[in-house]
Amino acid sequence: MLNKLKLRLRALFFKSKMEDELQAELQFHLEREIEENIVRGMTPEEARYAAIRSFGSVERVKEESRDVRGVRLLEEVWQDLRFGARMLMKNPGFTLIAVITLALGIGANTAIFSVTNALVLRPYDFHDLDRLVSVFGTMPQQGDDISLMAPADFADLRRQQTIFADLAAYRQSNSNLTGAGEPERVQNFEVSAGFFRLLGGEATLGRSFLPEEEQAGCGQVAVLSYSLW
16 A cells, blocks of 8 residues: 555656656567567568557557556646646635635534534543443333332342443432532532442542442542532
């Protein structure tokens, strides 16, 4: 692949030299064909005519050789680029409008994609987001409505399951934050010890929860979000 690219670039930037080499190669094969025809008993004139007829049009052979090397495509692209550049230089007003239009179009598309990617495609900056799933309990007696999973059920599921790489539990609630200043209603989550590890996140300061801290009777600890901190 690299050798082909080198050959095409050489043919593009050293076209005269490559053409001379191609002409010399074709001339060599033509002369060998003439010599063989003379050995077969033809006159020099008949040998040359037969060789040219057998070899075909020299220009056609050159074009076929350029196509095989991929040079012709590069030449056409290079010619188109040069022609486009000349046209743009001849019309600076049009060029300025075209550049501004392209810049606005590219900028608008980039901004739209960034927003879509952040809100729809990847709304959370989690590790292996496409592999994260939520597991819920159901209540068949109430029409298979989604229900919260009891802590004991989660413990059994985490211990017995063989499908997932890891499991973590969470429960959302609201609390009153008191202390300095006026009390404030804040949103909080109760999570199992491996919650942050599963999401691929680490604490900016301090540490996240330890396995023994999710056991009953252990002292209550908390991890603050950056905005609350």
